[in-house]
Amino acid sequence: MNPRSCLIAFGLSSLSVAGAFGGEPRFEPQTLDPGVEIGYGLAIGDVDGDGKQDILLADKSQYVWYRNGDWQRRVLVDHVTLRDNVCLAVADLDGDGPVEIAAGAQWNPGETSDASQSGSVHFLMRPSKGEGPWRVVTLPHDPTIHRMRWVRDAEGKNHLVVLPLHGIGNKSGAGENGVQVSVYTPPAPDRWDDPSAWTIQVIDRSLHQTHNFDDAGSDLIIGGAEGIVRRAVSDAGSGDRRIIRPENSHPPTKGVGEVRLAKAGFIAAIEPMHGTDLVLYEEKVGDPGQWTRTLLTDGLVDGHALAVADLLGTGREQIVAGWRKPDASGKVGIRLYQRGADGAWKFHPIDDNTMACEDLKVADLDGDGRPEIIASGRATKNLIVYWNKSPRPQ
Structure with a gap:
């Protein structure tokens, strides 16, 4: 026993x-x-193109990665916003091997109305040579951005799904507005650094307070105070999609x-x-x-x-x-x-x-x-x- x-x-x-x-x-x-500040969020992917899985971390003030093998901490970018970083997501968007990186910062969950003071969404542009710093492209966003991940649709195209913690203007998980689950579709690689070239579509407002989500193929599984939503990443239809x-x-x-x-x-x-x-x-x-x-x-x-x-x-x-x-x-x-x-x-x-x-x-x-x-x-x-x-x- x-x-x-x-x-x-x-x-x-x-x-x-x-x-x-x-x-x-x-x-x-x-x-x-042994010296992580907070360690808000992790991601796994090949950063340097050597075919090995590296570790990426959204720490309090830095986005960093640890190269598979020596596992040394390397800084991608420092102090993207005045407030804490909170999440990141990686995927190989162009099929060349190394991953592309999206990041969420300006963590301020108590401010649910003013997007200039709460939440941020960024695409990190790889430096032309050397390890960094990576260039930050800032995209539109809602307040209280909390989690994100790249999800492939049924046709195999990558989209960045971004999940705030609260609906806009809500307090203590209650209010008139559901959490806006947004899908960011990247443009062609030569326009990744152009925020106006990205398309953004809200696909769900079923929940008033969320925390995290998962994907299954092209479907999303979203957890919140009112249950669990399942919705295809390409489905922007109205209505309650809670399965639980x-x-x-x-x-x-x-x-x-x-x-x-x-x-x-x-x-x-x-x-x-x-x-x-x-x-x-x-x-x-x-x-x-x-x-x-x-x-x-x-x-x-x-x-x-x-x-x-x-x-x-x-x-x-x-x-x-x-x-x-x-x-x-x-x-x-x-x-x-x-x-x-x-x-x-x-x-x-x-x-x-x-x-x-x-x-x-x-x-x-x-x-x-x-x-x-x-x-x-x-x-x-x-x-x-x-x-x-x-x-x-x-």
């Missing part, structure tokens, strides 16, 4: 000690940067902060925003449109990071969750949740009190086919790679 593992009976919220389903996951931590609401989730959703869609079809979420509950949504068999909500733990404190991936090579996806304030045991950290063949879930501690997790990503950094966990810590002010050394199933 492994006293550090915990079993979660499928469909139940009770926790009890249990043995492992098989070989224990094994992750070896390596601190890449209090009325069709059992027990009812508490409102969603972090959200991730698994290839297997389930949705993992942290509820509510900055919340305590890690939950799993599965659409009921034979009852489409109705969702079962399974509580995996209610012990997170300021849950703020989430990923879904098969890190163990079992053919079934696991859930990785991180929190950033001390829990009932006085600890911060990261856990991996694994479902067994009988449908029961158990957790494995990945980090035990060295990572106050602000954000995390999953990516194979060393090319061995086993994805790593990469995390940035707010209060702990660190960037750590957890190298995946887990044994493969026989």
Whole structure:
């Protein structure tokens, strides 16, 4: 019996000690940067065109990257705005190998009306030679910009999807205006530096307070205080696109902060925003449109990071969750949740009190086919790679 593992009976919220389903996951931590200011947001992509996945970070005042191999911190650009940076997104837009970078800054969530004082969206232009600084192209934006990602539409074209925290003019998550989910379509590469050449379309206003989102092919999965929206990136039609609401989730959703869609079809979420509950949504068999909500733990404190991936090579996806304030045991950290063949879930501690997790990503950094966990810590002010050394199933 492994006293550090915990079993979660499928469909139940009770926790009890249990043995492992098989070989224990094994992750070896390596601190890449002990001097992170806040570590708001992470991205993974090939910055220098060497074919390896690098780590990018939106830190408090700098956008930086860590080159795969030496993992030295390199500055892309410094002090884009007077206030904090908050997010970034990367994608290879022109197919030449290295990624292009978008960034969000001017983090001021209390100002929901004045876009000059809250929020910013930028495209970073690669220097013609050398490593930097990158040139900043400023694009139009709403207040309270919080998250962004590049998403391909059904025709394979990349769009930058930008998610504010609040609807314009709203207070405490309430008001007349829904959060405007905006899609930025880049022009041809020779006009990337021309803000007027970018097209911007609002595709959703269903939610009044959001926090994060995921993509599945050309679809978006958006988490907010009123549930979960699913919408195609090219769909600007009106109407409520919530697939999960209090009325069709059992027990009812508490409102969603972090959200991730698994290839297997389930949705993992942290509820509510900055919340305590890690939950799993599965659409009921034979009852489409109705969702079962399974509580995996209610012990997170300021849950703020989430990923879904098969890190163990079992053919079934696991859930990785991180929190950033001390829990009932006085600890911060990261856990991996694994479902067994009988449908029961158990957790494995990945980090035990060295990572106050602000954000995390999953990516194979060393090319061995086993994805790593990469995390940035707010209060702990660190960037750590957890190298995946887990044994493969026989």
